[in-house]
Amino acid sequence: MKRKNQGKSKKDQLFPQKLDALKEMMQSKFENNQDLTFAIYEQDQGTRVAVFFIQYMAKESQVKQDLLDPVLNSQDEWSTSSLKNDIPIATQMTKETLDEILKGLLVGEVFIYVEGETEALSYLLLNKEHRALNKAENESVVLGPQISFTESLITNMNVVRWSIRSTDLVMEKFMIGHTYPREVRLVYVKSVANQTDVNTMRQRLQDLDVDDVGDTTILMQYINDSSSSVFPQYYATELTNRFTHDIKQGRVGMLTENSPSGMIAPSTFFSFFESTEDMYMRWNVGSFLRLLRFLALLFAVFITPLYIAAVTYHFEIIPTNELITIGKSRAVVPFPPLIEALFLEFLIELLREAGARLPTKIGETIGIVGGVIIGQAIEEAGLTSSILIIIVALSALSSYTVPNYMMGTSIRVVSFPMMILAGLFGLIGIMYGACFLVIHLVKLKSLGRPYLSPVFPFYLKDLNKALFRLPLQFQNRRFLSFQPRKSHRYNREEARRQRDIKK
Incomplete structure (x- = not known):
């Protein structure tokens, strides 16, 4: 979607213009x-000026006090140059x-035009409501700042500049x-x-030729490196602290009006x-929680497919005692493991979506009551096994x-094809799915940068920022995979120096 370069021509010029015609x-x-x-x-000398704006878009009190009063009280003959000073x-x-004026009116600009002049003056006096x-x-989050962005771009920019x-910047x-x-x-x-990252993002924004972007998350889809991938290639956050932290690390951010x-x-x-x-946690606790999330990723993607493959094709990998328990649990289930799973x-996805769309209190009730009661009911009805x-x-x-x-x-979407592969081909299907997943992630890019960095391509010095955490004294470098202009954040030797007073 390319935007054509359009310069101002004489055909586009709106002025000079009579006020009645305007x-x-x-x-x-x-x-x-x-x-x-x-x-x-109109002045006594016969010079006329027009002031026009959309009422609810501009602050009318500011229009009168800061704009109309200086114009009407001016002793000079009205002209564009004199009004600029007044x-x-x-x-x-x-x-x-005309196109500039129409767009300006829609974003809260107030226009002043002196009859016969070749240009109009505009002033942004936006009357914008926001939470x-x-x-x-x-x-x-439990620790650290918890302030979120609002729909006001001006407010969001102020928060970023304050941080x-x-x-x-x-x-x-x-x-x-x-x-x-x-x-x-x-x-x-x-x-x-x-x-390079700045130029790439700037070029992608300049090349967009769309009628509306709507929101940051919609804009992300327009400028994605791969629109067919199920994985997000840019990080969208509502936490101002997360946004500013990554900006200070050398990454590029984007804020959108009304987002x-x-x-x-x-x-x-x-x-x-x-x-x-x-x-904000101790480095060892933070590392433990991050590694726990990666372990949870493996569980979310592979644990159900492994169960399907083992019960359907590979009984020999299940211990005998567990196999007897699984057999008793599945004795009354009429469906194969794949359909059951x-x-x-x-x-589960139905309950999650219902809980998210309903009002908060009702949604929490649906999630708890629905999960417990429905789960118990379908087990008693013999539609599924308790182990599954x-x-x-x-x-x-x-x-x-x-x-x-x-x-x-x-991740939840990826788990469905993995279950189907496990049900059709067993462990071989899971291996095929895992290989396809890894190949896809290796080929994926984010703003032209490798998506699996620092694992592929391998950057040893970045592993302590991606997979786990080291003490702050050892995190003096920024993420080298993205080649920031300044790689060092502080002097490592000074940070490790003993601060106690010598006796």
Whole structure:
């Protein structure tokens, strides 16, 4: 989707224009919308000026106090140059084309046009309602800051600048969407971020030719490296602390107007298993929890397929005592293990989706009561075995340990084809599925960077940031896989030096 370069030509010029004709044109464009305010004022010398804006989009009190009062009280003859000096508003810009003016009105700009001039003055006096900063709901944390982004881009930018107090912090502005334009900010620290990553993201945003982007998560899908992959290639977070931490590490971020989440790129497969709590805990506890999540990943993907393969084809790998127990449990089940497992997994996904869509209190009740009562009922009815209920429940719990919702959903989706392969071909099918999965992850890219880094390609010095944690004294380097401009965060020898007072 490429955007064609369009420069301003004489054909695009709207001005000079008579005010009556300009008013009629604006009203026709907005279908005589009563919210469009178009006021004409005239001086004793006969000079006329028009002030027009959409009522609910602009702060009318600020329009009167900061804009109209200086204009109407001016002793000079009205002109574009004199009004530039008389109106003390920092967001002053000039617009010359009809397309620029229409887009400006829709984002809260107030326009002043002096009859006969070749350009109009615009001032951003946006009257925008937004919710206050609150605790994150989708990314639960126990330790550390818990402030989440809001739908207000200005608020989100303020929070980021408050956290990264550096003149190197850059927030490039893009307007994406030719029918419903939306402001997008490309965020990075210019002294740390890799310039190739910045240029790649900038180019992808400039090449977008869409009518609307809607949200950060939708924008991510437009600029993905692989749209056919089930795995997310960029990390979307609602935690301001997670966003700013990755920006300071040299990655590139993105904030979108009316979106309560920020995007981080490039991201690796291992980034989705990191939690902000890992940074605030002791290094050994943080490492344990991170390794626990990777173990849970293996359980979520492989434990149910292994059960299906063992019960269907490979009885010899099951201990005799367990085999007798499984045989008794399955004696009354009329379905093969594959159908039985798919039925239970489908039931788990049904309960999860119902709990997520219902109001909070009702959703919690559905999850608990539905899981317990329905699970017990289908076992008593002989539709499934008790052992498989335990295995499917363990698989579901393992997938919920992933801190990122998108990655957790992707893992649950991957488990279904793995179960089908196990039911059709046994352990050989699981091996085929695992190999295909690894090959896919090896080929996958995130902003042009390897998705499995630092495991492939192998970077030994990055393993302590991806798979586990070392004490902070040993984490003086940034993620070298992404080749940041500044690889060192601090002097390692100084950080390890003994701080006690010598007697």
